[in-house]
Amino acid sequence: MAEKSKYIIDYCEKAENGTLRRVIGREKEQRRVMHILLRNLKNNPMLLGPTGIGKTSIVEGVARALSEGRVPPKLKGYRLVGIDVATMMIDSKTFAEYEDHLKTAFQEIQASEGKWILFVNDISFLAKTPTGNQEIPKFLKPKVLDGGIRCIVEAELNAFKQYVEQDPDLMSCLQTMYIEEPTSAEALEILKGVRPDYEKKFGIKIPDEILQSSVAMSARYVKSRLFPEKALDLLDEASTGLMLDLDEGKTKDNTLTNDYTSNIISFWTGIPMDKVNAEDKQRLIDLENFLGRRVIGQPEAISVISGAVRRMKSGLQDPNRPLGTFLFIGTTGVGKTELAKALSEFMFDDETALLRLDMSEYMEKQSVSRLLGPPPGTPGFEQGGVLTEAVRLRPYQVVLFDELEKAHSEILNLMLQLLDEGRLTDGKGLTVDFRNTIVIMTSNLGANLPRYQRMEFLRKNLRPEFLARIDDIIPFHGLAEENLLAIVDIHLNKFVKRAKAVGLRAELTLEARKWFADEVFIAKNGVREIKRLIQHHIENPLSVLMMYDKVSSEDLIKIIRPKDKKGVEIVVLKPEEQDKVLEEAVTVEMKMDDNVDDRPPPPPTFKLNEDEDAYKDLPAWKRAAMEAARQQGGSPSQTGENGHKVIKVPVAKGFKSTRMMKVPLPKMPKALMEKEIKEEDAAEGIIPPLEDAPPPLVPSPSEMPPDLPPAVPDVKPPVSVPSPVSPIKEE
Numbered sequence: 001m002a003e004k005s006k007y008i009i010d011y012c013e014k015a016e017n018g019t020l021r022r023v024i025g026r027e028k029e030q031r032r033v034m035h036i037l038l039r040n041l042k043n044n045p046m047l048l049g050p051t052g053i054g055k056t057s058i059v060e061g062v063a064r065a066l067s068e069g070r071v072p073p074k075l076k077g078y079r080l081v082g083i084d085v086a087t088m089m090i091d092s093k094t095f096a097e098y099e100d101h102l103k104t105a106f107q108e109i110q111a112s113e114g115k116w117i118l119f120v121n122d123i124s125f126l127a128k129t130p131t132g133n134q135e136i137p138k139f140l141k142p143k144v145l146d147g148g149i150r151c152i153v154e155a156e157l158n159a160f161k162q163y164v165e166q167d168p169d170l171m172s173c174l175q176t177m178y179i180e181e182p183t184s185a186e187a188l189e190i191l192k193g194v195r196p197d198y199e200k201k202f203g204i205k206i207p208d209e210i211l212q213s214s215v216a217m218s219a220r221y222v223k224s225r226l227f228p229e230k231a232l233d234l235l236d237e238a239s240t241g242l243m244l245d246l247d248e249g250k251t252k253d254n255t256l257t258n259d260y261t262s263n264i265i266s267f268w269t270g271i272p273m274d275k276v277n278a279e280d281k282q283r284l285i286d287l288e289n290f291l292g293r294r295v296i297g298q299p300e301a302i303s304v305i306s307g308a309v310r311r312m313k314s315g316l317q318d319p320n321r322p323l324g325t326f327l328f329i330g331t332t333g334v335g336k337t338e339l340a341k342a343l344s345e346f347m348f349d350d351e352t353a354l355l356r357l358d359m360s361e362y363m364e365k366q367s368v369s370r371l372l373g374p375p376p377g378t379p380g381f382e383q384g385g386v387l388t389e390a391v392r393l394r395p396y397q398v399v400l401f402d403e404l405e406k407a408h409s410e411i412l413n414l415m416l417q418l419l420d421e422g423r424l425t426d427g428k429g430l431t432v433d434f435r436n437t438i439v440i441m442t443s444n445l446g447a448n449l450p451r452y453q454r455m456e457f458l459r460k461n462l463r464p465e466f467l468a469r470i471d472d473i474i475p476f477h478g479l480a481e482e483n484l485l486a487i488v489d490i491h492l493n494k495f496v497k498r499a500k501a502v503g504l505r506a507e508l509t510l511e512a513r514k515w516f517a518d519e520v521f522i523a524k525n526g527v528r529e530i531k532r533l534i535q536h537h538i539e540n541p542l543s544v545l546m547m548y549d550k551v552s553s554e555d556l557i558k559i560i561r562p563k564d565k566k567g568v569e570i571v572v573l574k575p576e577e578q579d580k581v582l583e584e585a586v587t588v589e590m591k592m593d594d595n596v597d598d599r600p601p602p603p604p605t606f607k608l609n610e611d612e613d614a615y616k617d618l619p620a621w622k623r624a625a626m627e628a629a630r631q632q633g634g635s636p637s638q639t640g641e642n643g644h645k646v647i648k649v650p651v652a653k654g655f656k657s658t659r660m661m662k663v664p665l666p667k668m669p670k671a672l673m674e675k676e677i678k679e680e681d682a683a684e685g686i687i688p689p690l691e692d693a694p695p696p697l698v699p700s701p702s703e704m705p706p707d708l709p710p711a712v713p714d715v716k717p718p719v720s721v722p723s724p725v726s727p728i729k730e731e
Contacts, residue, residue: 007105009082011063011119023061024193025186026054030061032177033152037117038074042175044144046153048160049179052229055154058179059119062152080152081109082119085133099135106139110148118151126153126170127163145173187227188215191235198235202243205255211235213258217273220319221265223423223433224392237264271396271436284310287346294342294490295335297483301328301474305343308438308471322422322434325469327404328442329454330476333526336442340400343438347398354398355390359407368410373427381427388426395433401441405461412466419469441470451475479526484517491530492516495538503553504542511561511584512568537568545572560584 004010014020029047036045047055063080065071071078083105092098109116118140124132125140143149153174155164164170182190191211199206218230225233238260245251262273283290287306288299295302308324311317317324328336341351362370369375373385383389391399401407401415418424422435446457454475458467467473479487492508499506516533523529538559545551556573561584571582 004081005105005108007084007088007101008108009084011060011080011082012067013079015060015064015067020060020064021057022193022197023057023064024190025182026058026061029058029177029179030065033058033062034065034071034075036175036177037078037150037152038072039175042173044151044153044174046155046160046164046174046176047179048155048157048176049181050156050226052226053179053181054228055179056121059121059152059154063119077115079112079116080119081116082121083125085136102136102139106143106149110143114150118149120151120153123153123155123159123163127167129159129163141170145169147173182227184215184219184227187231188212190228191215191231194232194235198239202239203246203254204239204242206235206239207255210238210256210258210261214238214261217261217265221269221271221273221395221436223395223431234261234264269395269436280313283346284313290346291339291342294345295339296487296490297479298335298339298476301335301339301476304472304474305339309343309347312438319435320422322419323436323438325419325439325471326441327467327470327473328440328476329445329447329458329473330442331444331447331478331526333528334476334479335527336476337400337402338527340398340440340442343440344398354400355387356400356402357387359401359403359405359411362407362411365408365410367408368414369427371411371414372424375427384428385426388424388430388432391434391437392426392430392432396436398438398440399434401439404441404443405445412463416466416469419466447476479520481517481521484520485513487527488513488516488520488530491527491534495534499542499557504546504551504557505553505555506557506559508559509561509582509584512559515561515568538570541570545570558582 011020033045033047037043047058049055059080066075066078066080069076083102088101088105089098092101109118120126120140122132123129125136126144127141128134128137140149144151157178160176164174188211191214192208195206195211198204214234215227215231218225218234219227222230222234239256241260241263242251242254242256246254265271266273287309288302291302291306292299304326305324308317308326312323328339330336337356340354340356344354345351347353357371361367369378369385371385371387373383373388374380384392387399391397404412414424418434419439422433422437424432424434426432445461446454449457455473458473492513496506496508516530519533520527520529542551542557551557551572554575556575556578558571558573559568560571560582561567562569563583573580
């Protein structure tokens with residue numbers, strides 16, 4: 001045989017020298033390649049399949065069989081060769097020199113009269129691709145078409161469809177064969193075949209149970225890769241870890257154990273595979289207490305979530321479904337999202353380690369492509385979907401679908417597969433595994449209904465097959481008054497920590513904390529109200545003090561409830577004044593009988609405007625009462641002789657009055673109001689006005705509150721100016 005140039009790679013020679021890796025199994029595929037090589041037409045086999053499925057190993061197995069003579073008689077004496085393009089490009093100083101090297105290599109292969117079979121592991125050798133070498137197809141393709149060079153080609157299926165299938169000339173000389181992924185049993189046989197090589201190289205012992213667990217764990221947790229590559233990589237990396245521990249003296253046992261394979265799986269996927277030790281067991285037992293410190297007043301929800309986590313850690317959950325699928329039902333601000341954050345903090349030591357998707361952003365049908373990724377050929381296809389790409393990169397996490405009822409119905413249909421089988425297929429055609437995620441959905445549907453009516457309401461708004469795939473539908477109850485102080489303390493402590501981070505010391509007295517709790521209870525907006533109160537009453541005024549340098553790191557910032565003012569007050573105490581006892585208002589605990597709130601109305605959140613412009617936003621009946629009281633020399637806040645009390649309405653500039661909020665005014669029956677006016681006129685001796693006299697400024701019955709008598713001035717009132725606010729029409 002003539003001497004080969006340095007640009008020709010002889011795979012049969014590498015097999016004879018022992019530098020070609022040994023191939024285990026795949027005899028059926030190797031025989032199919034030989035069968036195609038012996039054909040008269042289309043005798044160039046093309047192996048198709050995804051990366052890592054073993055296409056190159058099959059070709060290397062054919063090369064070893066050719067070198068050992070384990071081939072049909074018609075193929076004996078054949079060699080499998082390749083072209084070292086990298087070395088060729090390094091040695092070429094000019095492009096013309098590079099072309100000369102290519103011509104020489106192809107002429108050398110052609111001169112073998114078909115005894116050299118060219119292995120093409122890059123599709124760009126035969127077809128022009130955007131990222132491939134544009135010169136090689138010019139020389140190789142004509143020689144393959146005329147039969148001067150025979151080849152074995154390997155390619156991915158997508159590249160084949162895009163560049164080869166569209167070329168009729170290439171399709172006329174190539175015979176395709178699709179390579180299937182080996183089964184778990186076949187992958188186990190491959191690992192048994194390579195075990196002697198690994199034991200010799202790393203100086204360790206690999207038991208049979210480690211091979212079985214490597215196949216099982218890679219099949220269970222590594223969904224983005226294929227057999228046999230993922231099982232071989234797992235065994236290779238675990239063996240390397242044991243070898244390092246032996247070299248560093250961390251262990252004397254040279255037998256590979258499951259601890260090493262479990263650690264590698266944890267590194268790859270982020271899934272904790274360690275065995276549950278005594279410390280972890282105690283944390284799992286106390287999980288209710290851990291979550292209860294973050295989420296107050298929701299014991300039922302905490303119990304269900306804790307059970308799911310313990311089931312996951314013990315390995316008793318269904319391996320073909322997500323770790324848990326829950327639907328949280330409750331009004332705003334009762335702790336639904338907070339529980340998901342607390343669960344992430346327990347599992348990852350980071351409350352932000354969750355994938356939160358606000359369904360108000362996915363109200364349109366085309367929003368499905370945002371979750372799964374755009375289809376091929378559209379902008380953003382390479383980036384993948386928001387949901388699938390995040391879970392593919394981090395398969396062990398909490399996925400939160402917030403405000404589920406706002407999502408489009410197509411997204412709910414898409415979630416049927418996720419909730420049932422724990423998988424989704426993204427825009428690239430890849431399957432994303434959701435079996436290691438906890439799926440939490442929140443909704444306000446039926447939150448205010450009794451328990452026995454809630455399920456019927458959910459069935460009317462959500463499909464039955466969707467509800468059937470959810471593990472638990474957990475109701476979140478409204479916050480009780482006795483739990484508010486504990487919830488307020490959690491958020492106030494966060495403020496204290498933020499103040500400490502900027503070098504300030506802050507304290508809140510018990511009475512100030514109680515005031516915040518009362519305000520949250522009165523607002524009926526849940527826990528989110530406390531955030532607004534802290535911003536308005538503490539953070540805003542404190543930031544002003546900081547801008548004017550009125551507070552330093554040595555001062556003590558004390559938030560108290562002053563005795564002579566409403567709300568809370570910030571007191572800055574210098575070092576010498578920090579032991580001073582401040583006088584505060586005392587919260588009066590009032591007993592509530594028959595579930596009636598007898599407490600006085602809450603103090604106004606904003607400072608009152610005392611100028612005349614503040615009255616323009618008041619209802620007409622209120623303006624009339626205040627004008628009549630002013631003319632009579634009285635005050636609208638005084639109590640009249642008839643015992644009726646007029647409550648001063650707080651109004652702040654820049655805020656809408658209650659008229660713009662469509663709050664209906666209480667109405668007094670017309671007949672009853674006229675009767676009261678006649679009785680009061682007779683008792684006070686007021687003479688009815690003459691027919692030609694201007695009518696007194698008396699509010700209409702439709703605007704009269706039930707507890708306010710009609711104010712009748714004894715002097716001629718000024719002409720009233722129409723209010724800029726349109727009156728509310730009677731229903």
